[in-house]
Amino acid sequence: MFVARYILKHIRRLAAKAMLAVLLAALTLVAIGHLGMISHSYDDLFDKTEVKANIIGGFELNHLPPISDSGYVSETYYEGSASININAIPTTLIVTNNITRYTAGYAEVTYADGYDESCMDQVGEVLIIGSDVAIAAGVSLGGTVRIIRMGLFERQRDMFISRHRRENPDDGAADDELLALYFDEIMENINMQTHIFTVAGIAESSSGAYRGMVYAPGSYRAQNLLSPLEVVEFTVADNNTADEFRSFAEGRISSRVTFVLDTGRLENIRNSRRLIDMLYPMAVAAALLIGGFLCCLMTLKSSKEAAIMRVLGTTKFKTRFILTAEHSVLSIAGLIIGAGVMAAYTQQGIGVITGRVVLYGALYIAVIIFCGIISSYLATRRSALELLQVKE
Numbered sequence: 001m002f003v004a005r006y007i008l009k010h011i012r013r014l015a016a017k018a019m020l021a022v023l024l025a026a027l028t029l030v031a032i033g034h035l036g037m038i039s040h041s042y043d044d045l046f047d048k049t050e051v052k053a054n055i056i057g058g059f060e061l062n063h064l065p066p067i068s069d070s071g072y073v074s075e076t077y078y079e080g081s082a083s084i085n086i087n088a089i090p091t092t093l094i095v096t097n098n099i100t101r102y103t104a105g106y107a108e109v110t111y112a113d114g115y116d117e118s119c120m121d122q123v124g125e126v127l128i129i130g131s132d133v134a135i136a137a138g139v140s141l142g143g144t145v146r147i148i149r150m151g152l153f154e155r156q157r158d159m160f161i162s163r164h165r166r167e168n169p170d171d172g173a174a175d176d177e178l179l180a181l182y183f184d185e186i187m188e189n190i191n192m193q194t195h196i197f198t199v200a201g202i203a204e205s206s207s208g209a210y211r212g213m214v215y216a217p218g219s220y221r222a223q224n225l226l227s228p229l230e231v232v233e234f235t236v237a238d239n240n241t242a243d244e245f246r247s248f249a250e251g252r253i254s255s256r257v258t259f260v261l262d263t264g265r266l267e268n269i270r271n272s273r274r275l276i277d278m279l280y281p282m283a284v285a286a287a288l289l290i291g292g293f294l295c296c297l298m299t300l301k302s303s304k305e306a307a308i309m310r311v312l313g314t315t316k317f318k319t320r321f322i323l324t325a326e327h328s329v330l331s332i333a334g335l336i337i338g339a340g341v342m343a344a345y346t347q348q349g350i351g352v353i354t355g356r357v358v359l360y361g362a363l364y365i366a367v368i369i370f371c372g373i374i375s376s377y378l379a380t381r382r383s384a385l386e387l388l389q390v391k392e
Contacts, residue, residue, distance in 0.1 A: 017298055018330055024294055025334025025364060026341065028287035032360045033342045035276065035283055036353040042273040049266055051236040053249065057257035058228030061095065061218050066252055067234065072245035074237035077101060078218065080229040083150035086129070086214055087137035090150060094215045095229070097121055099128060099203070107203045107210040112141035115200040120217045126200040127216040134202050141202060147195045147214075156186045239266055284360060291364055292371040295327045299375035316380050323380075324372030331368045335361045 061080065068076040079096040086093075096102045099109065099120050109117070109128055119126050129139065139145050160182040161175055173181075203210055234249075236242050246261045253259055339357060 017301075021294060021298065021327060021330040022334040022337065024291060025331045026338035028291060028364070029335050029338030029357065029360060030341055032280075032284055032287055033338070033353060033357050035280055036356040039273065039276045039280060040352050042269060042276060046239055046266065046269045046273060049239060049269060051239055051242055051261070051263060051266055053234040053236065053245070053259065053261040055229075055232040055253060055257050055259055058230070059232045059253070059257055060228055063253070064218065064229075064232070067249055070245075070248060072237055072241055072248060073234045075235040077231070077233045078229050079231045080227065082227060084147050084214070085150055085152075086133060086145050086147050087139065089133060089137045091130075091133050092213050093127075093147070094213050095218060096215060097217050099215050102215070103203075103205070103210050106207060107205045109201040109203050110141065111201040112199065119200045120215070125195070125197050127197045127214055128201040128203050129199050129215075130211040130213050131202055131204045132208075132211040133214055134199070139199050141199055143199050145197055145199060147197060148190060148193060152190055152193060153186070156189050157182075160186055236261075242266060284363070287360075288363060288367045291331070292367045295331075295368050295371040296375040299323050299327065299372060300378065319380050320373065320376035323376040324369060327368050327372045328365060331365060335364060 059078075061078070064076065064078065067073065077096075077098055079094060079102055081095070082093045084091060084093045094102060097120050099107060100117070111117075111119075115126065120128070127145070129137070129145070134140070137145060157179055161178045164171070164178055164182070179186075197216065203213075203215065205211055234245075236245055242261065242263050246259070246263075249261075250259050339361075342357070
């Protein structure tokens with residue numbers, strides 16, 4: 001009780017010095033906590049920054065899986081187009097894994113039973129057909145359609161006629177006669193290259209822009225109909241492995257195409273984060289030194305109070321304990337106030353940096369106790385009469 005009463009009386013008597021100790025502890029904790037928040041913000045920004053990789057110059061659809069399934073990628077987007085005949089109706093096939101992105105959300109799709117938007121994410125022999133094409137081709141939801149590449153019949157016809165004329169240079173038969181001669185073989189070849197797809201959905205749009213196309217996810221049959229993809233985009237799953245992903249992808253694509261992975265923004269964030277991480281321990285050390293210096297200064301300034309306690313019969317040990325405890329109490333009060341200020345002005349509170357705040361608080365108290373012990377020893381090592389002659 002004596003120790004507590006003395007500390008309270010001394011704090012009231014030297015309120016300015018006490019407030020300085022409290023304020024210093026609070027300010028240093030707020031400063032260190034704020035620096036920790038900045039560091040956490042850069043960590044969060046680094047993780048949330050979306051990094052895209054693009055392949056320019058065309059890329060075969062069947063070359064995507066090794067990269068998409070590598071674990072380096074969280075999302076893959078691709079699109080390509082081909083001119084086709086669907087049930088003998090000429091139209092454009094769009095091969096993509098995200099019809100919503102391709103149509104910018106303007107196409108409304110009605111799905112057949114057992115299908116939904118996920119059918120575009122999966123490799124399968126399904127397609128979504130524009131409403132105008134569906135009417136022209138005479139198909140409905142859940143039905144099947146026959147698709148061949150545009151001009152396939154003409155290419156087959158020209159191939160058979162050219163081959164016949166090379167092998168029979170003296171035959172003067174007209175093209176129509178040769179077509180009739182090889183018609184069954186031509187149709188057999190065409191049937192071998194005909195692809196059967198299930199209509200999983202019908203796309204409608206108020207503008208009419210997307211009603212005249214057919215959409216299919218990537219598949220073996222779609223690959224046979226398609227030229228190289230026009231757009232290939234990967235989203236990096238973990239920004240910390242962006243450089244590893246670059247090396248992995250570049251080793252698996254042809255030199256005829258260009259792999260672009262822009263990590264410039266990521267590098268800027270990483271450099272800022274490194275600077276903050278380098279400054280943080282320096283700031284902590286500086287704050288602890290200032291707190292320890294003030295503790296020593298105030299304790300040494302209390303030499304006369306220490307002498308009075310000695311004259312009144314207080315032992316050296318108890319005197320040193322009182323001086324050290326006083327600064328410890330003031331520092332703890334300041335740290336509590338600083339933590340309250342941090343929680344009040346930060347939206348997230350100090351929860352995200354609790355570990356750093358607790359560690360700094362523990363270090364600050366440890367330094368105060370250490371400096372209090374040393375300085376109180378220095379302040380009481382002389383005799384009581386000598387201490388009474390010390391001028392503050």
